[in-house]
Amino acid sequence: MNDPNKRAIIKVGVREWGANLVCFQETKIEVVSDVIVRSVWRGSWVKYDWVSAAESAEGILLMWDDRSLEVKEIKKGVFSLxxxxxxxxxxxxxxxxxxxxxVGEGSKVFFWEELANMMGEWDIPWVLGGNFNTIKFLKEKLGCSLISRAMEDLSDFINDHFLIDLPLSGERFTWVRAEDSNSRSRLDRFLISPSWDEPVPNVLQIPLPRLTSDHLPILLDGCRGRGVCGTFRFENMWLKVPGFGDKVKEWWTSYGVSGTPSFRLSQKLKLLKEDIIRWNKEVFGRLEVKMRELMHELGELERGEGARELDESEKERLGGVKKEIVELVIAQETSWRQKLRTI
Known part of the structure; x- marks a missing residue:
């Protein structure tokens, strides 16, 4: 997070995955600024808070969409936000x-105590997410054959607080050591209260492509299979594109709709939405389509890497895909600046 180039790549993921709450661990940032946050997630509605890397285990940053979520209270600890x-x-x-x-065994007892105290603050459904730096089962670490005290403590914490340990769709590990692909573990997970699952059914824990870290990002998705989350949202960035306002006026006056005033208004809004979506794909879609293709390929290669040793051509392609993503991020930023006349 303290590298501007990495933040530019992360921004692509944040925009692509459409979450309304995003949490980063191990930020290595002591003071988080508006500039840092806007470089990852741009919008006046984006709010944030953080635990400094100077005060915690490498730092935590939490961002959320204030249009859909109201954060009423915040509690900070050494290991949690x-x-x-x-x-x-x-x-x-x-x-x-x-x-x-x-990471150290001596600090883990304080970690579990902090989480227990945190959950005692509010009598509400909970979602815990992040890097727990321990596994739950032997199969969650490549080559692991001994049950450790840390594994038992994680299981005890889950059981004591009646939490649900959601399965990870399509992946076995969430962390791979960069210099040794045989070192793999599932260190990252979401844990949820059973009562949280009631208003948000069909919740899934979905691994995402590893963009800049040795950890997989994970999406907690409550929308899969319900068909209610793909709503149209007007983007303020469109207003900054030269000629957009004129196009909207042109489209609006071209719609010939008969009926009552309320019916004409609703139908014209539907037609306008379709034209804006089509225009958005034409203006911004070419780079986005290529980015989606690269992200999909990256995910496929990483899933293969999680299941077996990649051959040399696959390793070369994995590096090439990551390089292409970086180049495309730069191209997108350049395109934005040109369109918004900020160069």
């Missing part, structure tokens, strides 16, 4: 805890 969240649509309140577990 907890928030009391209210969904602005449903009114449901729940707690989110972003965590970064210590």
């Amino acid at each position: 907890a928030t009391l969240v209210k969904d602005r649509v449903s009114g449901v309140e729940w707690g989110f805890g972003g965590v970064y577990g210590p």
